[in-house]
Amino acid sequence: MFAIKVDTAVLPGPRRASLILFAGLAAALAACSPPAPQKNTPAPAGIVNVYSGRHYDADKAVFRAFTEETGIDVRAIEADGAQLLERLKAEGEFTNADVIMTVDAGNLARLVEAGLLAPLSSPAVEAVPARYRDPQGRWVAFARRARVIIYQKGAVDPATLTSMDDLVKPDWRGAICVRTGANLYNLSLMAARIERDGPERAQAWAKGMVANFARQPQGSDTDQLRAVAAGDCKIAIVNHYYLARMQGSDDPADRAVAEKVGIVFPDQAGAGAHVNISGAGVSVHARNRDNAQKLVEYMTTAKAQQIIADMNDELPVADGVALPAPLAAMAGFKEEDVAFDAIGARQGEAQRLFETAGWR
Amino acid sequence: MALSGDARAVASSPRSRLADAWPAIAAAAAALVCAAPAIAVLAGGLTARIDDPGAADLMARSVRGTMVLVLVAGAAATALGAAAAWLVTLCQFPGRRLFEWLLVLPLAAPVYVLAYAYGAITGPGGPAPIRLSGLAGAGVVYALGFYPYVYLAARAAFVSQSVCALEAARALGATPWRTFLTVALPLAWPGIAAGAALACMEIAADYGAAAYFGAETVTTGVFRAWFARGEPQLALQLAAYLLAGALALLALERYARGRRSFAGASARWRPLPRYRLAPAAAGAATLFCATLVVLGAAAPLAWLLRLASFRPLADLADLGPPLLRTLLLAGAGAALTLTLSALIAASARRPAGRAGALAAAVGYAAPGAVTALGAMAVFAAAREAGLVGGLGGALSIAALLWVYAARFAAAGAQPIEAGLTRVGRHMGEAGRTLGASPSRRLAHIDLPIAAPGVIAGALVVFVDILKELPATLVLRPFDFETLAVRAHSYASDDRLTQAAAPALLITLAGLAPVIMLSRRLSRARAGDAPGDGQ
Numbered sequence: 026m027f028a029i030k031v032d033t034a035v036l037p038g039p040r041r042a043s044l045i046l047f048a049g050l051a052a053a054l055a056a057c058s059p060p061a062p063q064k065n066t067p068a069p070a071g072i073v074n075v076y077s078g079r080h081y082d083a084d085k086a087v088f089r090a091f092t093e094e095t096g097i098d099v100r101a102i103e104a105d106g107a108q109l110l111e112r113l114k115a116e117g118e119f120t121n122a123d124v125i126m127t128v129d130a131g132n133l134a135r136l137v138e139a140g141l142l143a144p145l146s147s148p149a150v151e152a153v154p155a156r157y158r159d160p161q162g163r164w165v166a167f168a169r170r171a172r173v174i175i176y177q178k179g180a181v182d183p184a185t186l187t188s189m190d191d192l193v194k195p196d197w198r199g200a201i202c203v204r205t206g207a208n209l210y211n212l213s214l215m216a217a218r219i220e221r222d223g224p225e226r227a228q229a230w231a232k233g234m235v236a237n238f239a240r241q242p243q244g245s246d247t248d249q250l251r252a253v254a255a256g257d258c259k260i261a262i263v264n265h266y267y268l269a270r271m272q273g274s275d276d277p278a279d280r281a282v283a284e285k286v287g288i289v290f291p292d293q294a295g296a297g298a299h300v301n302i303s304g305a306g307v308s309v310h311a312r313n314r315d316n317a318q319k320l321v322e323y324m325t326t327a328k329a330q331q332i333i334a335d336m337n338d339e340l341p342v343a344d345g346v347a348l349p350a351p352l353a354a355m356a357g358f359k360e361e362d363v364a365f366d367a368i369g370a371r372q373g374e375a376q377r378l379f380e381t382a383g384w385r
Numbered sequence: 386m387a388l389s390g391d392a393r394a395v396a397s398s399p400r401s402r403l404a405d406a407w408p409a410i411a412a413a414a415a416a417l418v419c420a421a422p423a424i425a426v427l428a429g430g431l432t433a434r435i436d437d438p439g440a441a442d443l444m445a446r447s448v449r450g451t452m453v454l455v456l457v458a459g460a461a462a463t464a465l466g467a468a469a470a471w472l473v474t475l476c477q478f479p480g481r482r483l484f485e486w487l488l489v490l491p492l493a494a495p496v497y498v499l500a501y502a503y504g505a506i507t508g509p510g511g512p513a514p515i516r517l518s519g520l521a522g523a524g525v526v527y528a529l530g531f532y533p534y535v536y537l538a539a540r541a542a543f544v545s546q547s548v549c550a551l552e553a554a555r556a557l558g559a560t561p562w563r564t565f566l567t568v569a570l571p572l573a574w575p576g577i578a579a580g581a582a583l584a585c586m587e588i589a590a591d592y593g594a595a596a597y598f599g600a601e602t603v604t605t606g607v608f609r610a611w612f613a614r615g616e617p618q619l620a621l622q623l624a625a626y627l628l629a630g631a632l633a634l635l636a637l638e639r640y641a642r643g644r645r646s647f648a649g650a651s652a653r654w655r656p657l658p659r660y661r662l663a664p665a666a667a668g669a670a671t672l673f674c675a676t677l678v679v680l681g682a683a684a685p686l687a688w689l690l691r692l693a694s695f696r697p698l699a700d701l702a703d704l705g706p707p708l709l710r711t712l713l714l715a716g717a718g719a720a721l722t723l724t725l726s727a728l729i730a731a732s733a734r735r736p737a738g739r740a741g742a743l744a745a746a747v748g749y750a751a752p753g754a755v756t757a758l759g760a761m762a763v764f765a766a767a768r769e770a771g772l773v774g775g776l777g778g779a780l781s782i783a784a785l786l787w788v789y790a791a792r793f794a795a796a797g798a799q800p801i802e803a804g805l806t807r808v809g810r811h812m813g814e815a816g817r818t819l820g821a822s823p824s825r826r827l828a829h830i831d832l833p834i835a836a837p838g839v840i841a842g843a844l845v846v847f848v849d850i851l852k853e854l855p856a857t858l859v860l861r862p863f864d865f866e867t868l869a870v871r872a873h874s875y876a877s878d879d880r881l882t883q884a885a886a887p888a889l890l891i892t893l894a895g896l897a898p899v900i901m902l903s904r905r906l907s908r909a910r911a912g913d914a915p916g917d918g919q
Contacts, residue, residue, distance in 0.1 A: 074863060080874035100863035103874060107612035108754060108859040115761035119768060121863070135615075205599045207609045243518045243599035244504055247879035255509030257516075267879060275695035275882045278510065373615040377439050385446075385601060 072098045073316040076113065076120075078106030078127030079303060083336035087329045094323075097316045106132035113141050118310045123317035126167075126305035126324070129209050131216070133164050133304045134369020142306035143314075149322040157302065157342045159366070166302035166365075167324040168339035171358065172214050173298060174289040175261040175268065177253050181287075189218075189291045189299075192260065193233025201234065202249045202258035205242040206379030210264055214299045215375035217363040221296060224378065231382035242385065247271065254285040264301075266338035269351040273338075290358040297361040301368075303339070407824065412732040415725040416741030419748040419791045422759030425766075426751070427625055440610075440619050447606030448626055451589055454524055454602060455634070459585040461528035466535025466584070467577050469674060471565055474543040475551070477659040478667035484674040486903040491681030492533040492845070493895030495852035495869065497593025498888045499526045501876060502685035504597060522598035527588045529681040534587065534845065535580035537903075538800050541837035542576025543569060545804070552658065561660040574641070576838075579803040582638040583796055583845070586631055586750040592855065603627045604752045624755050631750030632743055639739075686892065692885035700886050704868070708890055711851060711867040714782075715894075718789035719797075719847040725790050726797030726842055730835075731827050733802050742798060749795035753788070754855035760788050761860075781862040788856040793849045797842035804838020805831055844903075848895045868894070 077084065080103040088099035104112070106127040113120055113136075125136060136142050142163035150158060150165045157166040174186055185191065192201060204211060218227040239258035249261035250271060271283040290298045305324045307317040323329055330341035335349055340356065348356055379385070472478070473485045491499070503526055507513040517525055550572060554564040570577075595602045603623050611620035662670055725745075733742045748756060764784060767773045773780060812834070816826040832839060854869045861870065868887045875884035 081878065102861060102863055102865075103870075104859045104861075105855075105877075108757070108855070111758055112761060112859055115765040115768075117765065117768060205596075207596075207605065207613050209613075212613055240516075241519050241599055243522070244508070244597065245879050247881075248504060248508060252509040257509045270879070276692065282510070372613065376609065376613040377437065380439050380443060385599070 071096060071316070072100065073313050073320050074121045074123045075099060075101040075320070076109055076122040076125045076308075077101055077103045078109050078129075078132055079103065081333075081337050083333045083339075084126075086332050086336060087324070090328065090332060091320060091323050095316075095319060097319065099320065107135070110135055110139065110141075113308075114139060120308065120310050121312075122308040123311040123313045124305055124320050125308050126303065128170075128303045129301055130213055130304075130365035130368040131209065131372040132369075133159075133302075133306075134366055134372075136306065137163050137366070137369075141309060143309040143311065145307050145318060145321060147318060147322055149325055153325055153342060156362075156364075158304075159306075164304040164306035165321060165325055166304045166342050167330060168303040168333050168337070169300050169342060169360075170302075170339055171265045171290060171298045171300050171355075171360075172210060172262060173265050173268075174291050175250060175253050175263055175286050176289065177256060177259045178285055178287050180256070180259050183287055183289050186260070186289050187291065187293065188295060190230065191291075192262075193230055193237065195237075197237045197260060199237065199239050200259040201237045202239050202252045202261040203234070203242055204244065204246065204249065206376065206382075206384040210246070210301065211262075211379070211384075212372045212375045213301050213368050214262075215379060216368045216371035217299050217361060219371045219374055219378070220363050220367045221361070224374065227375075228378050228382060231378055231384050235383045250286060251282050254282040265340075265355055269338035269355070272351045288355065290355070292361070293359050297359040299363075300360045302342075302365060409732050412728045412741045415728040415794065416744040418725060418787070419729075419794045420744035421763055422756045422788065422791050423628060423747045423751050424759070425762040426755055426759040427621060427628070437614075437616065437619065440616075443606055443610065443619070444623060444626070446601045447603045447623060450520055450595075450601040451603040451627070451630070453520055454527060454595075454600070455585045455588050455630075458524040458527040458531075458588055459581060461524070462532040462584040462588075463535050463577065463581040465528060465677060466532040466537075466580060467539045467570075467573075469532070469677060470536045470539035470543055471569060471573075472670050472674060474540055475565075475569060475659055476561065476667075476670060477661045478670040480671050480674065484671075484678065486900050487678045487682070488536055488674060489533050489899045489903045490678060490896065491530050492537075492848055493851075493892045493899050494530070494682065494685060495593070495854070495888070495891060496526055496530040496587075496591055497597065497854070497876075498689070498872070498892070499530045499681075499685050500594035500597040501881065501884075502688045505688060505881075506684060518598055520598075520600045523591075523595045523600040523602075526594045526598075527584075527591070529677075530594075531584040531587050532677070532681070534583040535577060537841045537845065538576045538580030538583070538803060538838075539573055541800060541804060541841050542573035545834075545837055546572050548658065555658070561662070564660075575806045576800075576803045578638045578641045579799040582634060582746075583749075583799050585634055586746065586795070589627060589630060589634075589750050590752045592752050592754065603630075607752065607755060624751065627750055627752075628747045631746050634750070635743055635746045686889070689885045689889050689892075692882045693889055695882045696886060700883070704871070704887060704890055707866045707868050707871050707887065708894065710865060711869070711891070712894060714785070714857075714867060715847050715850040718786050718793075718850040719843060721786050722790045722793050722846045722850070723797045723839075723843050725794045726801055726846070727832070727839070729794060730798040730801035730805060730842075731831065733798070733805075742795070742802070745795040745798055748791040749793065751792070752855065753792055753853055754859070756788050756792050757856035757859050760784050760791070760856075778862050781860055781865075785857060785860045788860065789850050789853065792853070792856070793846045796849055797846040800838040800841035800845065801835055802838070804835030804841075844898055847898050851891060851895050 088101065091097065092099055106129060109127070110132070113122060113125070125142060127133060127136070137159065145162040147162070150162055153165050158164065174189070174192070176183060176186055215227060215231065218230060246263040246267040249263050250267060252258050253261045265288070268283060268286070268288055271279045274280055292298060305321045307314065307321055311317045325343060327341070327343045327345040330343050331346045333339050334341055334346055334352060338352055340352065469488050473481055473488065503517055503522065505511055507515055507517040546569065550568050551564060554568045559567070590604060592604045592608065595605050596608070603626055607620045607623045610616050610623060729741045729745050733739060764773060812830050813826055816830050821829070852869060854873055857867055858870055858873065861867070868891045872884045872887040872891065875881070
């Protein structure tokens with residue numbers, strides 16, 4: 026009795042209140058989050074847990090369609106790919122992840138390298154063209170994105186800009202806007218170039234680009250589009266879907282930007298336009314392996330990729346997807362033929378060459 | 386109410402020795418909790434040699450960028466915050482009472498949102514005639530976004546100032562300007578220095594705004610080295626520089642604060658007299674405060690509102706659950722963090738406690754993603770030892786709360802500690818003479834007098850957690866979206882019209898506590914009648 030009195034009196038009033046508040050909030054939070062399955066006790070049938078480096082409403086719509094068709098509930102954590110990888114490594118065999126998906130060939134390569142993806146043999150996956158899947162079936166691509174040249178209509182003759190190599194010509198001093206060299210899209214672009222042309226020629230190209238920069242790299246791909254529309258620069262490099270998205274934006278200012286710029290799929294007479302992928306695979310520690318395989322297979326279907334094309338303007342890998350209007354105008358280009366695992370392997374080198382070239 | 390009976394409890398000797406020791410033990414434990422993730426990161430391999438020829442260049446550029454930003458933007462934030470605090474606390478000018486709380490508003494908006502807003506406002510097609518980019522862009526956003534840290538701390542210091550010194554200056558014919566420079570500023574210096582240290586550490590730890598403007602800083606360098614170059618060793622070395630820099634900064638702040646003791650300050654509390662500024666000066670004061678509010682809060686909020694207006698109202702319906710989770714998470718995180726903050730601050734004047742404050746500062750200056758990586762490393766080690774399982778559900782929330790505490794305990798401790806330096810030594814000595822234990826003196830003397838600091842600390846921590854992104858993003862459980870996560874998933878994809886509503890909600894959710902606590906802060910002056918402030 027006495028001791029209890031001393032103990033509570035020792036706690037300052039505000040802190041006593043905060044402890045009670047804390048306990049209450051912690052209880053409420055615990056109630057708000059779904060329970061975690063323990064090791065060796067498989068989650069109830071009908072669940073698949075996804076760790077995703079993508080964060081699109083389209084993916085949620087695909088998961089809903091999957092649930093409707095199969096009755097399997099999808100639970101997801103979406104975070105930046107590289108940090109999700111660190112979480113997967115830290116969790117090891119205790120991870121709840123059944124399916125792992127991410128954007129970018131480099132992220133997929135790092136997942137493979139860390140031994141986090143299980144080989145998958147499935148007729149549905151093997152029906153995907155070999156270029157778009159890991160030979161051992163550890164990942165399969167379900168969406169594509171092209172890195173394209175954007176120019177200011179009226180200021181640039183697109184006939185003079187048919188190749189990425191045209192961008193380093195001295196005619197374009199002070200004309201080019203692009204994001205930083207730390208950006209994943211640029212790193213994969215450069216990695217493919219290193220694989221294709223060798224480090225020396227790739228380095229010379231990066232230096233030529235830096236010499237033609239209109240400004241220090243900054244902002245997002247959309248910011249590069251705005252800069253071209255406003256005349257801050259004549260040329261930019263962006264992913265194709267950012268333009269498609271601006272064409273269909275809620276904001277009239279964005280649609281006006283899209284009106285003022287043109288798009289070129291580069292190197293159609295040569296090596297082809299650089300393309301990157303999003304891919305999915307089954308976790309080596311998956312507890313819901315069958316459901317995981319079903320979801321990965323579902324991602325390869327025309328139905329899933331139709332949703333992604335409609336909502337996210339990414340290009341499909343599967344046949345039989347009816348492209349929405351802005352995408353239909355962009356499809357059917359020649360794609361650069363560099364293996365995606367090589368792109369992943371060369372990203373670190375690409376970052377170092379960018380830094381040496383001054384593409385920061 | 387609790388003043389009865391238990392003085393007996395401290396009289397018996399073993400119990401009293403324990404009572405004397407527990408704040409130090411608790412503070413040490415709190416400090417360990419805060420520093421563990423950072424230590425885990427650094428333990429990952431600082432000794433490794435790096436052969437990469439470009440590494441030295443990357444490090445030099447990164448360190449230079451962060452130093453420039455901390456020095457220039459930190460100084461700007463300090464000057465803006467301290468000047469604004471002095472104006473609204475000690476001067477009379479049109480709109481003063483409104484500005485008292487309006488000036489805190491930029492605190493409610495995450496700096497990455499400010500960066501996006503300024504990217505659009507000053508970008509191509511935007512209304513501003515200038516273009517912001519690189520270090521300059523990040524610097525402007527930091528000065529505007531972080532001055533409220535100094536403003537809050539400085540105002541807490543000005544509010545609790547003794548009238549006597551100010552009246553003496555006034556009676557001796559000092560002008561407001563002279564009084565500010567020679568009396569008010571030196572007296573408020575601990576508070577201002579504490580706020581400045583917070584602002585500088587926020588600048589050092591920020592990733593979002595620097596990455597957006599393409600500024601090369603240590604934080605962006607850590608990400609570049611770790612995730613783009615695939616060189617964790619290099620990233621760790623950079624992180625070590627950042628943490629060492631934070632320690633140096635804190636040492637500098639202690640030095641600047643000096644060994645001041647305010648034992649001589651009068652305990653006579655009366656309403657602060659305010660200078661009635663001449664019309665021109667009053668106009669300038671109004672304009673100054675209005676400019677800060679417009680640039681720091683109104684313009685970015687207007688930009689967000691415009692973007693949000695393009696979306697159907699139905700979007701808002703989806704934001705209910707994330708809003709609830711965000712508030713619960715921030716509430717629980719702030720309660721835990723502030724408890725650690727109070728423990729650390731209370732014993733910060735002892736040698737052992739000083740180390741605790743430094744440990745907490747290390748956590749604060751570390752970027753959230755790095756702290757999260759450290760926490761995951763600790764969990765991985767605990768898993769190896771068979772202590773815990775996977776990071777699912779409740780454990781994942783626990784990890785998040787821990788990272789919040791590690792990140793933000795210093796933000797809570799700094800204002801509390803600054804408030805505690807205002808507790809005259811003689812009061813504690815009187816309490817000791819009367820036989821009160823350290824914990825009892827803390828509860829009944831120190832914390833009540835430091836109340837403005839405690840309030841400022843609670844506010845800063847709650848809002849910091851509300852805005853926190855990288856750790857929340859990677860550590861959260863399945864299907865657990867907060868507002869910041871939602872805003873990020875759209876903004877990182879350039880879907881800014883969809884990102885606008887959750888970003889606005891973060892700001893609005895932060896606004897209520899900002900206003901509430903800001904009002905309490907003005908009333909926190911002992912002896913002021915309610916409704917005072919004319």
